[in-house]
Structure formats: C-alpha cells, structure tokens
Amino acid sequence: MKQEHKLILELLESYLEKNPSQRFGQALFNLNINEFQKTTDPRNPNYNIRDIHGDNDLDILERIKNRLDLIESQKNN
Secondary structure (H helix, E strand, O other): OOHHHHHHHHHHHHHHHHOOOOOHHHHHHHOOOOOEOOOOOOOOOOOOEOOOOOOOHHHHHHHHHHHHHHHHHHHHO
C-alpha cells in the first residue's frame, strides 16, 4: 500500500473514532474527500458530486488536513 493511502486511511479512522455518530459517507464529505461540484451562483447550489477520479492522493491529503485544521480552529473559537 502506498504511504499516501495509509495516511488518508489513518486520518479517516481517527476522524471517525472522534465522531462515532457520523456515517461513513458523512465523513467523506466532511473531510473534503468527496465534494459537490462548484457553482458560480451561490443562490443556485449544485448538489452533483464532483468527479475526483483525476485527483492525486497528495491533493486529497491536503484537502483532509485543511478541513481538519478548520474544524479544530472552529472548536477553539
């Protein structure tokens, strides 16, 4: 298994352990692993799932870490 895969799985596991009431699919969205397609009009949200097939593992890791940082900073405020 690639090191990036292990890191992604470890972060996901840690997140789910800290948030046991969340479903697996919720965790994927809350950690920005899966995302909705971007929209240019905030009054007209797009609820189609963005295809992440082309995302490399390091980009996904960066999104997860950024989201975890945001979650942590919100807890401290």
